[in-house]
Amino acid sequence: MLKDLSLSKVYQLLEPGPVVLLTTAWQGRVNVMTMSWHMMVEFEPPLIAGVVSSANYSFAALRATKECVIAVPAVELASKVVKVGNCSGRDVQKFERFGLTPAPAERVAPPLVAECFANLECKVTDARLVNKYNLFVLEVLKAWIDPAQKYPKTIHHHGCGRFAVDGEMIKLKSRMR
Amino acid sequence: MLKDLSLSKVYQLLEPGPVVLLTTAWQGRVNVMTMSWHMMVEFEPPLIAGVVSSANYSFAALRATKECVIAVPAVELASKVVKVGNCSGRDVQKFERFGLTPAPAERVAPPLVAECFANLECKVTDARLVNKYNLFVLEVLKAWIDPAQKYPKTIHHHGCGRFAVDGEMIKLKSRMR
Numbered sequence: 503m504l505k506d507l508s509l510s511k512v513y514q515l516l517e518p519g520p521v522v523l524l525t526t527a528w529q530g531r532v533n534v535m536t537m538s539w540h541m542m543v544e545f546e547p548p549l550i551a552g553v554v555s556s557a558n559y560s561f562a563a564l565r566a567t568k569e570c571v572i573a574v575p576a577v578e579l580a581s582k583v584v585k586v587g588n589c590s591g592r593d594v595q596k597f598e599r600f601g602l603t604p605a606p607a608e609r610v611a612p613p614l615v616a617e618c619f620a621n622l623e624c625k626v627t628d629a630r631l632v633n634k635y636n637l638f639v640l641e642v643l644k645a646w647i648d649p650a651q652k653y654p655k656t657i658h659h660h661g662c663g664r665f666a667v668d669g670e671m672i673k674l675k676s677r678m679r
Numbered sequence: 680m681l682k683d684l685s686l687s688k689v690y691q692l693l694e695p696g697p698v699v700l701l702t703t704a705w706q707g708r709v710n711v712m713t714m715s716w717h718m719m720v721e722f723e724p725p726l727i728a729g730v731v732s733s734a735n736y737s738f739a740a741l742r743a744t745k746e747c748v749i750a751v752p753a754v755e756l757a758s759k760v761v762k763v764g765n766c767s768g769r770d771v772q773k774f775e776r777f778g779l780t781p782a783p784a785e786r787v788a789p790p791l792v793a794e795c796f797a798n799l800e801c802k803v804t805d806a807r808l809v810n811k812y813n814l815f816v817l818e819v820l821k822a823w824i825d826p827a828q829k830y831p832k833t834i835h836h837h838g839c840g841r842f843a844v845d846g847e848m849i850k851l852k853s854r855m856r
Contacts, residue, residue, distance in 0.1 A: 511838075517715045518835035518843055519696010536855070538694045541718040543730055543812050551728055551814065553720055577849075584851040630807055635720050635816065637728065639808070658695035658835065658845070661688075663853030666695055668835070669846020672754075674761040676840030678713070 507645040512548040520656030528563035536587030548642040559591035568626035573618035576654035619651035684822040689725035697833030705740035713764030725819040736768035745803035746787040750795035753831035796828035
């Protein structure tokens with residue numbers, strides 16, 4: 503059972519730079535891709551920038567529908583996350599092939615990924631840098647968290663299939679939000 | 680002694696989402712800030728997008744000079760990185776205060792941070808999203824690596840001074856670059 507997450511906390515999920523999944527729905531097909539090129543742009547309402555290559559099957563869907571879900575997987579899903587990134591939605595029904603469970607979103611057509619510990623329902627709010635850089639600015643409309651996954655460790659891509667898994671957590675006296 | 684890093688490998692430094700330092704030089708003053716909102720946009724020449732809040736002292740310098748250095752600190756610098764983020768260049772000469780060593784860059788005026796394991800000399804190449812989102816697109820002109828720091832562990836901000844330190848490295852069979 504997924505639970506509401508306050509939009510004010512969304513930045514804490516993406517600011518650390520985890521590899522994420524991105525889902526789309528277009529012309530009767532859902533798809534999922536792997537994405538590492540994303541960042542926070544604003545706290546609240548949460549804005550995210552993300553690069554979806556025009557070579558990706560998801561690009562046309564995202565540009566046409568202006569909707570996606572960003573799902574954050576923990577390390578237990580690492581092997582599936584890489585397999586999702588190794589093939590294209592042109593050829594493969596990836597949810598079925600890799601045993602991922604699409605779950606209905608509330609505000610957008612693309613599905614949540616039930617196995618992920620967080621899911622962010624997004625719409626495209628700025629497409630000015632899409633033609634030149636494939637860079638989309640997204641607004642998070644609704645956020646979900648899986649309370650059963652208490653201390654999820656995320657993965658961070660260092661290129662060529664090498665990933666750093668979250669290790670020790672440290673706390674420093676910070677005025678930073 | 681810093682060493683050249685091939686521009687084709689720059690993405691492997693920033694794609695994992697480390698907290699970084701950003702230096703500027705303007706009107707006879709150098710400054711350094713802490714940044715977590717950045718992402719890769721293109722492999723080569725490497726393009727990076729980064730958000731520098733207009734509330735930051737560095738904003739005006741970056742907008743006016745169109746130059747900065749992005750320096751990547753390892754966990755040993757975490758305490759200094761947070762202190763840099765807790766104060767403003769308006770009030771503090773941060774390099775001196777926190778014992779960081781500015782080193783001359785080759786292609787830009789802002790200094791490298793000698794203690795960081797990687798330094799990227801950057802120029803602003805697209806400012807279209809600056810007014811609305813404080814989002815700069817940067818091109819990396821020159822990259823440096825410190826070969827003495829062999830397995831640097833980076834830190835990833837989870838909000839409010841909590842950081843995940845890089846843990847285990849895993850390798851999965853990937854077609855992803």
